[in-house]
Amino acid sequence: NAGVTQTPKFRILKIGQSMTLQCTQDMNHNYMYWYRQDPGMGLKLIYYSVGAGITDKGEVPNGYNVSRSTTEDFPLRLELAAPSQTSVYFCASSIDQPQHFGDGTRLSIL
């Protein structure tokens, strides 16, 4: 019972590099979300999707892009990594409520 799977678990990037954070879920959930969590802070919504082919911006979308070509996958793309993007990134999915979270990707930009 995998649930929500995120890869990689850890990554260090140099300023200006790009990368894709992968997220896949096997629960056939329509809704998927990307959050970032800075130390000692709550979760900030970056992007979300209500189904394959449909995505929309959350609270903090600048510097990120997403796509949703299938129900299962919702990758998050960082095009030009900046130190301010150092954070823990969580992917989540849901049918309605509640949201089910992956284990997170810990990303450092140096």
Add this chain to the structure above:
Amino acid sequence: GQQVMQIPQYQHVQEGEDFTTYCNSSTTLSNIQWYKQRPGGHPVFLIQLVKSGEVKKQKRLTFQFGEAKKNSSLHITATQTTDVGTYFCAGPISSGSARQLTFGSGTQLTVLP
């Protein structure tokens, strides 16, 4: 914009003491959810409250939703070391679909043995 605030930010208790965290929203919420995040882990759903004045219990945890549906609390009786973690409340974003959530900043609970 919509804000969800939690207090306190940190709480240290001796094992066996009680603990309470409070959540306040700037807008009326259709429901409120509580999540727990263990150190180094991911948020895990605990409960959802929907009705005004609702009270729900899960063993030593008691959750309340305010009459005006703008505030909520989580009370833990006789804390144990397994209660360590950060507790978040979250409410639906009023301007978005009912599935988007605004999270509070969390209360980090430390239980001293």
